[in-house]
Amino acid sequence: MSMIELRGISKAWGDAVALHAIDLRIAPASFCVLLGPSGCGKSTTLRIIAGLETATAGQVLIGGADVTHRPPSQRGIAMVFQNYALFPHLSVAENIGFGLAVRKTPKAEARQRVEEAAALLGLSQLLQRKPGQLSGGQQQRVALGRALVARASVCLMDEPLSNLDAQLRQEMRHELRELQQRLGLTVVYVTHDQTEAMSMADQVVLLSQGRIEQNDAPRRAYARPASLFAARFIGTPPMNLLRLDAQGHILGSAVATGAPAGAAHLGVRPECVRLAPADQTAALRARVLSFEYLGADLVLRCEVGSEALTLRVDGQQNLQVGDELALQCAAGDLHFFDATGRRMDTGATAVPATDTGDARLPANAALAQRAAA
Missing domain, CATH: 2.40.50.140 (Nucleic acid-binding proteins)
Incomplete structure (x- = not known):
């Protein structure tokens, strides 16, 4: 299990500032959601944690180690993208095991890890199919399986449910949350959907214009919004x-x-x-x-x-x-x-702890x- 810590993370492209000196701690084995409207800096934050973007200033620590200047492959993370990034010409088994093949994992071990991930995600009967033969939810599970076989303790997800219909999104929210808890993963999840944030997260980090507007548990974020922005954004x-x-x-x-x-x-x-x-x-x-x-x-x-x-x-x-x-x-x-x-x-507004x-x-x-x- 790995704690993630951001210390004074800033990101700018010339005069355009995407992040303003963000400080953030994400506990091991917790589900943290980066929430906010388009352009608020949530995906940039995720990509800096992943090593896909380089921070202009600040440090990234994973499991206590400074990984600020390490490439993604040396950060002990897995990532699930919005578009799943599946190879259409490869089977489900080959897609799930692609990273293992690149790292030249022994075939017997790779096969075992693919089968374990497929069983965990209900994909065992679909291993020989191609992505084009799968539903949107099944494709999402394949992308998640590819992340799980890496056996990383940190999983980063960039709006992974945005391409699914409303009912399937609801089902996958439950599945992802249960999987995270069962495996003890540290998950950082980006979304603009407050329903996803409030129903899945242990920690909601609400961003606005490159700054953290509020960093709280879902119940407290709802009960005690820190600003007008938080009050407007959270709640339906x-x-x-x-x-x-x-x-x-x-x-x-x-x-x-x-x-x-x-x-x-x-x-x-x-x-x-x-x-x-x-x-x-x-x-x-x-x-x-x-x-x-x-x-x-x-x-x-x-x-x-x-x-x-x-x-x-x-x-x-x-x-x-x-x-x-x-x-x-x-x-x-x-x-x-x-x-x-x-x-x-x-002092008048109480934070509900129990009913x-x-x-x-x-x-x-x-x-x-x-x-x-």
Whole structure:
């Protein structure tokens, strides 16, 4: 098992800076996801770990050894690419064992390792087929098998599921995670898909414009976004971010939020906004602008003052565009951000560790009292 450490890693092409002095530690036998939009630096980071790119500054350590200037073949890693890079004229067995053949591994040993990897991935009956005779999921398994036969303790994956349909992606997420845990691999996985990140990772590293925006466990990244960017990027639907005036009121309304001095935005997750009795005077008033029926859930987009607010409610609710709603939210579910976009810690938002039931505060301790009429 190998720890990966990046110390002050920067990358620039002339005046174009891709990475700004990144520091990162990835624990042995963990699943780390580099998450972010296109152009944020996640693939560049992966390629620097792999040795496919050279950092402009900084060090790369794998298993405690400085590998900054070592070629990929001397880093003890395996890599799975987005396009699988399979040879169409070779069989599944030959594709899986290609690296072993290049390294002149004895034939008996190579055959055994290929068969072991094929059995692990459910490919034993397909070893004589060509890639063109395989489904997308089977091709992905072949690419993974080629990485596994190298018996490297570190496996790097660059958006390996992006070419699969939604259902197959979901199946392969489970398979990859189970395989990583069973073999004790240290996996670094690049994706722009937050569902992949949140469902697979032990550690989510969210990047934006070549900088680490947040580095956390998935649950904490969701519960305590470090910035407006993190709040917008993680969550479906994303967190509501309502602008506040200098008095801490939601813009265009008389609703006070209890915001700390200097707060510019109030954040609240759609599932944390609840419907309140219509006659509850302390409730927040909103008007339904649109809705999306998702079966078990109904996602409503509402107007609060001059701001838009999304909430997720039971799909059996009979609500229509134009309906006036009373809403409430526990004080512990509110997030505040300053004018620079950074989180302001008020001590109110707890990070859930276990399911302790619904301990929400009463409405009059929540999303603000309406100003006295």
